[in-house]
Amino acid sequence: ILNVEQSPQSLHVQEGDSTNFTCSFPSSNFYALHWYRWETAKSPEALFVMTLNGDEKKKGRISATLNTKEGYSYLYIKGSQPEDSATYLCARKYNFNKFYFGSGTKLNVKP
Amino acid sequence: DTEVTQTPKHLVMGMTNKKSLKCEQHMGHRAMYWYKQKAKKPPELMFVYSYEKLSINESVPSRFSPECPNSSLLNLHLHALQPEDSALYLCASSQDDDYEQYFGPGTRLTVT
Numbered sequence: 001i002l003n004v005e006q007s008p009q010s011l012h013v014q015e016g017d018s019t020n021f022t023c024s025f026p027s028s029n030f031y032a033l034h035w036y037r038w039e040t041a042k043s044p045e046a047l048f049v050m051t052l053n054g055d056e057k058k059k060g061r062i063s064a065t066l067n068t069k070e071g072y073s074y075l076y077i078k079g080s081q082p083e084d085s086a087t088y089l090c091a092r093k094y095n096f097n098k099f100y101f102g103s104g105t106k107l108n109v110k111p
Numbered sequence: 112d113t114e115v116t117q118t119p120k121h122l123v124m125g126m127t128n129k130k131s132l133k134c135e136q137h138m139g140h141r142a143m144y145w146y147k148q149k150a151k152k153p154p155e156l157m158f159v160y161s162y163e164k165l166s167i168n169e170s171v172p173s174r175f176s177p178e179c180p181n182s183s184l185l186n187l188h189l190h191a192l193q194p195e196d197s198a199l200y201l202c203a204s205s206q207d208d209d210y211e212q213y214f215g216p217g218t219r220l221t222v223t
Contacts (some may be wrong), residue, residue, distance in 0.1 A: 004153070029119075032209070034211060035214070036212075042216065043115070043213075043214040043215055043216045043217070044154075044201075044203075044212075044214040045214075046211030046212060046213070048211075049209075049210065049211050051209075055157075091152070091153075095210070096159075096160060096161075096166060096167065096169060096208060097142055097144070097159040097166060097167055097208040098145075098156060098159075098169075099156055099212075100153075100156070101146075101153035101154045101155075102153055103151070103152060103153045104153065
């Protein structure tokens with residue numbers, strides 16, 4: 001019931017490719033969805049906080065959309081660069097401060 | 112200063128030891144979190160402090176004892192841990208529960 005699923009588990013792309021991955025979650029009692037980027041040997045870094053159905057957010061070449069009715073969010077990276085290589089995590093907020101994370105999508109961008 | 116610091120970076124402890132993990136932030140954030148992450152698994156929420164009060168305990172065994180001495184500090188006291196408690200322990204903070212979380216680099220704990 002509380003599962004947050006991310007797909008694919010890993011992704012290998014060439015520099016310049018555009019890519020996207022999915023976060024799926026139960027749609028009931030939705031509060032918010034967070035996206036984080038976690039580079040090896042660093043701390044997870046927040047990308048987006050999304051709350052409303054139909055939300056679209058953008059930061060540079062990275063953007064995300066949210067569909068709370070069907071329970072999914074997409075993260076898009078346009079023109080991937082090697083520095084985009086990281087694990088991308090989504091986390092669903094249920095109530096108050098409860099967050100459940102997905103297992104992440106590990107992206108490797110080859111030069 | 113947008114940094115969350117955690118000490119130590121690595122910790123090896125025996126099952127009879129008592130140790131503490133420390134987390135600090137100076138961003139004026141009012142919510143602080145402890146997560147546990149095992150390899151290839153998602154971070155799992157353990158505890159949440161909101162305005163220095165424990166607001167969430169996700170049924171964590173009593174061998175883990177959180178403490179929030181002030182709004183900038185969060186500790187996790189460890190006692191009589193089991194080898195299966197070996198994991199990466201992440202601390203995070205947020206302005207409030209509607210905002211993004213800022214994570215520390217984590218403490219890699221090994222219980223022998």
